[in-house]
Amino acid sequence: MSAQKKQHDALYPVSKSPALKPHITAKQYETLYKQSIKDPTTFWSKQARIIDWIKPFTIVKNTSFKEEDFHIRWFSDGMLNVCANCVDRHLPQRKDKTAYIFEGNEPGDVRHISYQDLYEHVCRFANVLKQHKVQKGGVVTLYMPMIPEAIYAMLACARIGAIHSVVFGGFSASALAGRLDDCESKVVITADGAQRGAKTIPLKDTVDLALTQTEKKTVETVITVKHTGATCPMKEGRDYWLHEEVRHVNTECPYEEMNAEDPLFILYTSGSTGKPKGVLHTSGGYLVYAALTHKYVFDYHEEDIYWCTADVGWITGHSYVVYGPLANGATSLIFEGVPTYPDAARYWDVVDQHKVSIFYTAPTAIRSLMSKGDAFATKTKHPTLRVLGSVGEPLNPEAWQWYYNLIGQKKCPVVDTWWQTETGGILLTPLPGAMDLKPGSVSKPFFGIQPELLNEKGQAIKRTGMGSLVMKDSWPGQMRGVYNDPERFFKTYFSKFKGYYSSEDGARRDKDGYYWITGRMDDIINISGHRVGTAEVEAAINTHSQVAESAVVGIPHSIKGEGLFAFVILKSGEDVLYVFKDEVLQTIGKNIGSFAKPEYIVIVPGLPKTRSGKIMRRLLRKIAAGQVAEIGDVSTLADPRIVDKISEIVVRTFKENT
Ligand code: PRX
Numbered sequence: 001m002s003a004q005k006k007q008h009d010a011l012y013p014v015s016k017s018p019a020l021k022p023h024i025t026a027k028q029y030e031t032l033y034k035q036s037i038k039d040p041t042t043f044w045s046k047q048a049r050i051i052d053w054i055k056p057f058t059i060v061k062n063t064s065f066k067e068e069d070f071h072i073r074w075f076s077d078g079m080l081n082v083c084a085n086c087v088d089r090h091l092p093q094r095k096d097k098t099a100y101i102f103e104g105n106e107p108g109d110v111r112h113i114s115y116q117d118l119y120e121h122v123c124r125f126a127n128v129l130k131q132h133k134v135q136k137g138g139v140v141t142l143y144m145p146m147i148p149e150a151i152y153a154m155l156a157c158a159r160i161g162a163i164h165s166v167v168f169g170g171f172s173a174s175a176l177a178g179r180l181d182d183c184e185s186k187v188v189i190t191a192d193g194a195q196r197g198a199k200t201i202p203l204k205d206t207v208d209l210a211l212t213q214t215e216k217k218t219v220e221t222v223i224t225v226k227h228t229g230a231t232c233p234m235k236e237g238r239d240y241w242l243h244e245e246v247r248h249v250n251t252e253c254p255y256e257e258m259n260a261e262d263p264l265f266i267l268y269t270s271g272s273t274g275k276p277k278g279v280l281h282t283s284g285g286y287l288v289y290a291a292l293t294h295k296y297v298f299d300y301h302e303e304d305i306y307w308c309t310a311d312v313g314w315i316t317g318h319s320y321v322v323y324g325p326l327a328n329g330a331t332s333l334i335f336e337g338v339p340t341y342p343d344a345a346r347y348w349d350v351v352d353q354h355k356v357s358i359f360y361t362a363p364t365a366i367r368s369l370m371s372k373g374d375a376f377a378t379k380t381k382h383p384t385l386r387v388l389g390s391v392g393e394p395l396n397p398e399a400w401q402w403y404y405n406l407i408g409q410k411k412c413p414v415v416d417t418w419w420q421t422e423t424g425g426i427l428l429t430p431l432p433g434a435m436d437l438k439p440g441s442v443s444k445p446f447f448g449i450q451p452e453l454l455n456e457k458g459q460a461i462k463r464t465g466m467g468s469l470v471m472k473d474s475w476p477g478q479m480r481g482v483y484n485d486p487e488r489f490f491k492t493y494f495s496k497f498k499g500y501y502s503s504e505d506g507a508r509r510d511k512d513g514y515y516w517i518t519g520r521m522d523d524i525i526n527i528s529g530h531r532v533g534t535a536e537v538e539a540a541i542n543t544h545s546q547v548a549e550s551a552v553v554g555i556p557h558s559i560k561g562e563g564l565f566a567f568v569i570l571k572s573g574e575d576v577l578y579v580f581k582d583e584v585l586q587t588i589g590k591n592i593g594s595f596a597k598p599e600y601i602v603i604v605p606g607l608p609k610t611r612s613g614k615i616m617r618r619l620l621r622k623i624a625a626g627q628v629a630e631i632g633d634v635s636t637l638a639d640p641r642i643v644d645k646i647s648e649i650v651v652r653t654f655k656e657n658t
Contacts, residue, residue, distance in 0.1 A: 011437070026435065029444075040061050044288070067498070076259070096114050100118070100148055100332055103337075123253040132223070134162050139165055139183045139184065141165045153189045160255070161256035173206045177210040189242075266483045270533035289424055289477025290327065307351070351382055362393065382408075385407065448473075453470075454468045461509070525562050534552040537592065553620045554621070604646050623650055
């Protein structure tokens with residue numbers, strides 16, 4: 001049996017580590033899971049008490065995935081305030097407890113923020129927003145570094161009932177402009193800059209540029225946090241420094257009473273078409289689900305020091321840096337820098353220094369640190385760690401073993417959690433202390449989650465098999481719509497397989513009922529856990545004046561998980577100088593962000609198309625991965641000879657570059 005196969009079959013029985021204080025046993029999981037499916041109303045009505053309700057709900061679940069009666073509502077007559085749940089309700093018992101430990105880019109730059117501090121910062125920020133005419137239902141865009149002020153801003157919006165739209169600080173001005181236009185944001189919150197390792201990123205300059213590029217010109221106010229000390233031009237009547245604005249406001253700000261189904265935030269994510277979607281999440285169900293999953297999946301307890309390394313620009317940052325942990329009154333660590341600065345021991349030094357007990361990161365970070373050699377990871381045995389988590393992309397068994405053996409010292413369960421921006425929280429995952437672990441598998445459904453695997457005909461696969469991963473019924477954290485585009489919601493997620501939520505991922509189920517994600521089934525590529533639509537990259541490349549057409553596919557990448565391979569046809573059809581490739585890379589950087597730059601760009605005379613003009617991406621994927629021999633029959637192509645021509649160019653390009 002090969003080593004790879006052995007790793008796949010490896011099974012790590014339920015951890016008996018004394019460091020674990022599991023909320024439930026394996027047997028209790030089975031019982032509770034069955035209850036959650038059989039009688040969701042009773043189950044969720046009880047679990048929803050994990051948060052405080054201003055007015056308790058009487059209706060629990062009111063959902064249907066059927067086209068003729070499509071609706072998703074949870075706790076729909078309940079009233080609450082998400083910010084009050086995350087901050088105010090902890091004050092009586094936890095006002096001096098640290099809510100956040102901020103670890104800055106430079107080692108030694110540490111700040112502790114108590115729940116009382118958090119309350120005051122958030123109230124002041126909320127009052128600043130009110131002064132700038134932000135009202136309930138208004139959209140505020142955040143373009144921020146990973147600093148406490150980003151969290152204050154999110155909570156301030158939630159406090160006054162405004163909807164936040166966080167745009168990851170790695171997106172370009174043009175990508176930011178598109179998002180500002182889509183949600184017609186009137187206010188932007190940013191910082192003078194962000195520090196990421198040796199680099200300083202000029203966020204405010206990018207906002208200024210974005211505002212020259214917006215079509216709708218809705219932005220009236222830009223509030224800037226002084227962070228790096230960089231000088232930035234301030235436009236009179238539009239631009240304000242946060243530190244000056246907070247001087248004039250009160251430290252008290254009453255919170256709005258919100259309905260459970262009032263919007264909490266929008267988060268733009270890539271879809272199969274060129275335009276990103278504004279995924280909309282609402283208040284009550286989202287918070288219940290984020291809090292409950294945070295508690296069970298990470299075996300969270302009051303005394304834990306919890307560190308989720310995600311940026312608040314992504315859904316993981318929303319659910320598991322901000323809302324889930326705060327709803328549970330946790331102490332979280334947040335980190336502005338990068339895992340390799342000043343060296344590849346940074347994460348592990350921070351874990352030891354702050355006594356982190358729960359650590360949640362992405363496979364890319366694990367693989368990248370693994371590639372730097374074990375010495376960085378084994379300076380100590382990280383005695384405080386109890387639970388290790390992973391999210392965003394497949395955690396290959398080799399990286400799983402490294403994480404488990406070296407970082408967790410064989411005593412911390414690894415929870416490989418599967419979910420999406422759209423799902424709001426974790427759907428498939430092991431539960432520490434309640435489930436055996438299988439490296440590479442995302443294990444089993446969380447409470448209330450009913451996964452199914454469908455074959456090509458849309459029929460459910462019973463027991464073992466591989467198919468499209470769908471959900472049979474709703475859960476409280478599910479997205480409620482595509483902002484400003486209600487039809488797109490049903491069409492994207494519910495029209496392909498009638499009566500199901502379609503995740504667009506493929507998965508396999510083994511004989512023990514464990515799920516194994518096989519990857520996206522649409523044209524989305526997962527680069528270092530960043531979701532990038534090939535259509536978006538193609539649209540960016542096509543903005544170059546010399547480009548006639550392009551096609552982008554994913555290729556395996558040892559660190560990033562996946563990388564991009566771009567095939568480009570030029571208008572002139574001529575061979576091109578390398579300068580051109582640099583220009584294409586710059587174009588992508590400008591239109592999307594650096595993280596979406598392809599590993600390879602090849603100039604080709606044509607693309608493999610069917611007679612009806614559809615690009616056969618499957619063939620391009622094989623060519624890009626160097627698997628030409630596996631291509632098979634190409635007779636359905638309009639010009640079958642194009643496959644050989646492109647393959648030759650690709651082989652030549654590889655040779656020239658190595
Ligand atoms: O393909 C799956 C992959 O990431 C996609 C969702 O991306 P995003 O909305 O950006 O959310 C990422 C963080 C929740 C999924 O459709 N994915 C996520 N988690 C895993 C995963 N693939 C394999 N294993 C995972 N644990």
